[in-house]
């Protein structure tokens with residue numbers, strides 16, 4: 228695996244590969260890689276002859292008081308995992324490389340904003356998060372210029388934000404959403420799971436179990452969405468979660484409508500100091 232931390236040297240290398248007729252698939256990450264990330268890399272392998280992975284903990288998508296400083300940074304282990312699944316190129320830029328004018332005053336930075344989709348769910352409780360994520364993904368797509376980029380469906384709202392910016396900014400890349408990779412007990416894999424105490428870890432699968440319970444209510448034909456959301460929330464509260472939201476929506480993230488053929492149930496909740504998110508797609512007859 229070739230590793231670069233400078234944009235210019237990465238571009239030169241990828242330019243040569245493209246000149247040799249290779250195609251590029253790209254997986255952006257913040258590192259501390261788990262099987263979910265590695266699944267994105269495996270799927271990327273099927274799509275292109277060269278797989279590029281980036282590891283960059285992007286400061287501008289973290290709010291004040293969030294876990295930017297504590298976010299797990301495990302570069303050597305990540306390298307080994309990426310080698311084991313056959314990634315070809317690793318990009319590990321510094322903050323100065325990505326933000327040459329610093330991030331001291333975010334209001335002064337050129338940025339990408341995707342209104343509408345970003346303004347609800349995680350966007351309401353994490354102001355500025357999706358601007359930070361959309362901006363860094365746009366930068367990384369411009370740097371790598373892949374034919375395809377892969378993102379997890381676990382971060383469903385983020386996936387929609389990225390699909391929208393790619394469409395509206397006419398970026399020549401195919402965005403691919405990959406299903407959520409889970410632990411055996413159903414907990415969605417996340418770098419943040421390692422913050423959980425053993426007691427919290429035992430409770431954490433109840434997030435997905437509650438989403439599945441809500442899905443079953445919808446499959447049974449219930450359309451009293453607000454009532455179902457409240458029942459789901461109280462199940463989470465009984466399981467020690469502090470709920471940010473549990474929402475039944477259309478897959479476009481517009482409000483759920485009676486008679487919809489498919490819906491998505493999304494939730495974000497804190498278990499202790501750890502924010503967990505998950506979602507579940509529901510197909511109705």
Ligand code: AMP
Nearest residue numbers: 256257258263378379381382407408416
């Ligand atoms: P992160 O390092 O958390 O920024 O995640 C990098 C990419 O991996 C994002 O596209 C995530 O949606 C995706 N991802 C994270 N967890 C999972 C998972 N459990 N299953 C599938 N994809 C995931």
